Amino acid sequence: MSVALPVPEIHAGLDPMRPDWAVIQAIKPEAYGIQTFTMRFSDPKLAASFRFQPGQFNMLYLPAFGEVAISLSSDPGEPQVMGHTIRSAGNVTRAFNRLKVGDVAGVRGPYGSWWPVEKVESKNLVIVAGGIGLAPLRPVILAVMRERKAYGRVVLLYGARTPADLLYTDEFEKWQQGDIEVHTTVDLGDEHWRGQVGVVPQLFYRIRVDSKQTLVMTCGPEIMMRFVIYEALARRIPKEAIYISMERNMKCAVGFCGHCQYGPTFICKQGPVLNFASIEPFFGKEDF
Amino acid sequence: MTASLPRVSASVVVPKAALQKILENLCAAGFALIGPTVRDGAITLDEIAGVEDLPLGWTDEQQPGQYRLKPTRQPEYFGFGLGPHSWKKFLLPSRMKLLSVVRQNGNWTFQPVSEPAPRYAFVGVRSCDLQAIGIQDRVLIGGEFHDPHYAARREQIFVLAVNCGKANSTCFCTSMKTGPRVTAGFDLALTEMPEVFVVEVGSEAGSQALGDTPWEAATAFDLGRAAQVVQRVERSIQRQFRTDDLPKLLYNNLEHSQWEEVATRCLSCANCTQVCPTCFCVTVEESSNLTATAAERTRVWDSCFVLDFSHVHGGNIRPTLRSRYRQWLTHKLASWLDQFGTSGCVGCGRCITWCPVGIDLTEEVQAIREKAPK
Numbered sequence: 001m002s003v004a005l006p007v008p009e010i011h012a013g014l015d016p017m018r019p020d021w022a023v024i025q026a027i028k029p030e031a032y033g034i035q036t037f038t039m040r041f042s043d044p045k046l047a048a049s050f051r052f053q054p055g056q057f058n059m060l061y062l063p064a065f066g067e068v069a070i071s072l073s074s075d076p077g078e079p080q081v082m083g084h085t086i087r088s089a090g091n092v093t094r095a096f097n098r099l100k101v102g103d104v105a106g107v108r109g110p111y112g113s114w115w116p117v118e119k120v121e122s123k124n125l126v127i128v129a130g131g132i133g134l135a136p137l138r139p140v141i142l143a144v145m146r147e148r149k150a151y152g153r154v155v156l157l158y159g160a161r162t163p164a165d166l167l168y169t170d171e172f173e174k175w176q177q178g179d180i181e182v183h184t185t186v187d188l189g190d191e192h193w194r195g196q197v198g199v200v201p202q203l204f205y206r207i208r209v210d211s212k213q214t215l216v217m218t219c220g221p222e223i224m225m226r227f228v229i230y231e232a233l234a235r236r237i238p239k240e241a242i243y244i245s246m247e248r249n250m251k252c253a254v255g256f257c258g259h260c261q262y263g264p265t266f267i268c269k270q271g272p273v274l275n276f277a278s279i280e281p282f283f284g285k286e287d288f
Numbered sequence: 289m290t291a292s293l294p295r296v297s298a299s300v301v302v303p304k305a306a307l308q309k310i311l312e313n314l315c316a317a318g319f320a321l322i323g324p325t326v327r328d329g330a331i332t333l334d335e336i337a338g339v340e341d342l343p344l345g346w347t348d349e350q351q352p353g354q355y356r357l358k359p360t361r362q363p364e365y366f367g368f369g370l371g372p373h374s375w376k377k378f379l380l381p382s383r384m385k386l387l388s389v390v391r392q393n394g395n396w397t398f399q400p401v402s403e404p405a406p407r408y409a410f411v412g413v414r415s416c417d418l419q420a421i422g423i424q425d426r427v428l429i430g431g432e433f434h435d436p437h438y439a440a441r442r443e444q445i446f447v448l449a450v451n452c453g454k455a456n457s458t459c460f461c462t463s464m465k466t467g468p469r470v471t472a473g474f475d476l477a478l479t480e481m482p483e484v485f486v487v488e489v490g491s492e493a494g495s496q497a498l499g500d501t502p503w504e505a506a507t508a509f510d511l512g513r514a515a516q517v518v519q520r521v522e523r524s525i526q527r528q529f530r531t532d533d534l535p536k537l538l539y540n541n542l543e544h545s546q547w548e549e550v551a552t553r554c555l556s557c558a559n560c561t562q563v564c565p566t567c568f569c570v571t572v573e574e575s576s577n578l579t580a581t582a583a584e585r586t587r588v589w590d591s592c593f594v595l596d597f598s599h600v601h602g603g604n605i606r607p608t609l610r611s612r613y614r615q616w617l618t619h620k621l622a623s624w625l626d627q628f629g630t631s632g633c634v635g636c637g638r639c640i641t642w643c644p645v646g647i648d649l650t651e652e653v654q655a656i657r658e659k660a661p662k
């Protein structure tokens with residue numbers, strides 16, 4: 001299997017690992033330990049030319065702390081302002097959540113594949129999210145709302161550990177007014193919670209799906225997505241109509257570091273949004 | 289003495305002593321010479337000054353988990369097998385500063401970090417290792433994004449290749465179709481004979497490097513003798529590795545009991561990934577001064593055998609040795625094909641030699657094959 005040895009073609013000066021600086025314009029607390037940062041590139045030309053698709057992510061860099069992959073959670077129709085909803089998970093994300101308006105961070109992106117919103121066309125869409133997993137799906141909701149008539153029935157099934165962990169609750173009313181059905185659940189209620197208690201996949205029992213006319217997009221803990229897929233398949237939704245967003249350790253987002261491999265897939269290149277049919281042989285394999 | 293230079297794709301003969309002149313020419317052309325040299329009981333790749341640093345009079349003996357240097361009476365410059373180093377040490381350095389930022393008046397700014405990339409002349413590149421460079425090309429400069437640091441080094445190398453005159457027990461290039469004869473991608477390719485080198489000229493730069501050497505056009509007799517050297521080596525390679533059922537065999541056996549079995553022997557030391565000429569995984573380290581007004585990002589070789597490699601908040605994806613060995617082997621021999629259109633293995637055998645417990649990937653694959661549920 002000998003490989004050809006062509007003289008490499010050099011893109012001089014272009015360093016895909018080098019971020020550009022962006023200024024934090026607003027910070028909105030969303031839930032316990034989670035805030036949404038609205039950012040804009042300092043370079044006006046860059047800010048004006050930045051575009052992204054729902055489901056794509058940026059690499060955010062804080063000097064002295066490090067770099068993390070964070071989804072764009074804002075409206076792709078207004079790409080000059082980049083929204084990032086960040087949960088304090090460790091060193092870098094905690095440092096992010098200590099920043100103030102006016103602070104600066106490095107940003108490079110957008111990277112990765114996106115939710116096939118265009119494939120929904122007039123079909124129905126079921127969005128299933130758990131916890132912070134709603135962040136990469138919010139751009140789908142916002143994109144759908146822009147052209148609501150182009151789509152069929154659109155349902156959001158969303159759950160978190162407790163009511164205080166639910167994201168974007170202040171927007172749910174607007175989404176519902178925009179003809180998006182919102183069903184929520186929590187693992188553990190509190191004294192004010194009147195909604196459903198239980199795991200996210202159970203929300204499927206609240207809706208009827210037309211198996212031939214429905215796309216499913218899901219993001220959340222892998223174990224949740226496993227049961228979401230199970231419920232979707234049980235309703236005869238074809239594998240090819242199920243899309244999931246995967247997460248793996250990521251150091252570069254451009255395919256050099258090797259960390260995000262998932263079988264043949266680089267989550268940073270062919271992912272994070274993947275068609276379930278394409279990864280079925282690997283999905284759910286222990287410690288894969 | 290011939291004043292003119294041989295043309296590209298010509299084969300010539302030079303006396304052994306001319307090697308020094310070739311190296312001098314390369315130095316004069318601005319190349320830093322990198323070649324095999326004896327260090328710490330092994331033949332490593334390092335900067336060399338000239339032929340005096342080459343391992344003349346040394347050869348090696350390799351077995352799974354074993355490497356020994358041996359003196360030899362054969363006056364050969366290249367009469368040994370591969371050592372622990374591969375050329376990735378120079379094209380993809382194990383530690384390299386990527387970015388440097390400083391904070392001034394509340395603003396972060398990048399400082400230039402890249403010194404001009406060194407111009408390397410690689411002396412004594414074997415066929416399998418040359419193929420490995422071709423594979424790393426696909427990974428680092430063959431896709432949508434290009435690693436500029438790799439590219440800048442890679443673009444400038446001079447390849448003085450050598451057709452192997454000896455194979456070790458761990459070599460299996462014939463199975464991987466990567467050797468032992470150098471076929472492309474070189475500037476000069478030598479075949480070492482008792483008193484002369486037969487030299488194939490692969491490029492204009494290669495031809496220049498023969499300047500002021502007493503080269504003569506190779507005769508059919510010379511070429512025949514040179515071909516025999518490689519044929520002899522080819523026939524001496526015992527290790528066979530069946531690849532026709534890959535990658536399917538591994539994909540279909542992700543839950544095979546052999547993974548459990550190899551995990552009882554594997555130490556997770558990551559030696560295999562460090563000596564592998566194609567393994568490219570890296571991590572990025574962040575460091576800063578105490579006042580956090582200056583920071584640096586440094587790229588360092590990483591390994592899928594390291595527990596932290598698969599860290600995500602709240603745990604590691606591959607906590608077991610079984611899953612990490614499986615990741616390494618299925619990447620190398622299966623998913624690499626899907627990702628880059630080539631196997632990630634060139635059959636150099638380094639991972640077999642340098643595994644402290646002598647794990648042999650060809651045997652592991654065979655065990656999976658033999659015990660595969662039909």
Ligand SMILES: Cc1cc2nc3c(=O)[nH]c(=O)nc-3n(C[C@H](O)[C@H](O)[C@H](O)COP(=O)(O)OP(=O)(O)OC[C@H]3O[C@@H](n4cnc5c(N)ncnc54)[C@H](O)[C@@H]3O)c2cc1C
Nearest residue numbers: 068069070071086087089090091092093248249250600601
């Ligand atoms: C495609 C993608 C999109 C993501 N989108 C979001 C988002 O919108 N909001 C959000 O809060 N989080 C998101 N994450 C997870 C986020 O990247 C991790 O929480 C973050 O890297 C943790 O870094 P840390 O330094 O705070 O934690 P530590 O536990 O200290 O992690 C150390 C390092 O390990 C790596 N790492 C750890 N966890 C992850 C992880 N889950 N994924 C990738 N690398 C990891 C990072 O390089 C990190 O710097 C996303 C991850 C991926 C892969």
Ligand code: SF4
Nearest residue numbers: 554555557558560643
């Ligand atoms: S060199 Fe051997 S012991 Fe070390 S990680 Fe590789 S297979 Fe395991």
